[in-house]
Amino acid sequence: MAIDTAETQSAAPEYEMEKPQAEHEWLQKFVGEWESVTEMSCGPTGEPVKATGTMSIRSIGGFFIHGEATGVMPDGDSMISFMTLGFDAQAGKYVGTWFGSMMTKLWVYDATREGEKLILASEGPSFEAPGKTTMYHDIVELVDDNHHTLTARFQGQDGNWNEMMKTDYYRKA
16 A cells, blocks of 8 residues: 555644744853863962863854863863753753863753853752762853853852852953
8 A cells, every 4th residue: 555645744743943042042152262261269278279271162053052171270180171051941941061070070050040140050069068968059151242251159058158269261362
């Protein structure tokens, strides 16, 4: 028996591919090549430590961005990390992940946007209470088309937020 392909095709519901929304388009502002300067509060005597690096951010289908960062850790070892950010239209929220060569944790973000800031929330191991967890925020802020920042902070046992690191990213010419 021959199958009428025209009839079969017309009977199937038409599927419309998703299109990027305003939230996805906002993320595309981060696409490009960046140089970074990081200040961390983790020196051996508590003094701030500075490091430089690079980040390459590309678009994944206009829905997600994926960044690959490289640099040097305070102890002189090379590092590489990967961040993926997107907007889950069905859930109505920003989402993301981060992992790097300096630890075994895969950080999964639940994020909210406040103007030009994206607050990436995740739970991870506590510095203050070994064996316990605490909340972390990585706050990505678009300063202008050629400059954005990432500020990392954790919530202490006293409930206050403590800044650990701030990175300034400058678009390469």
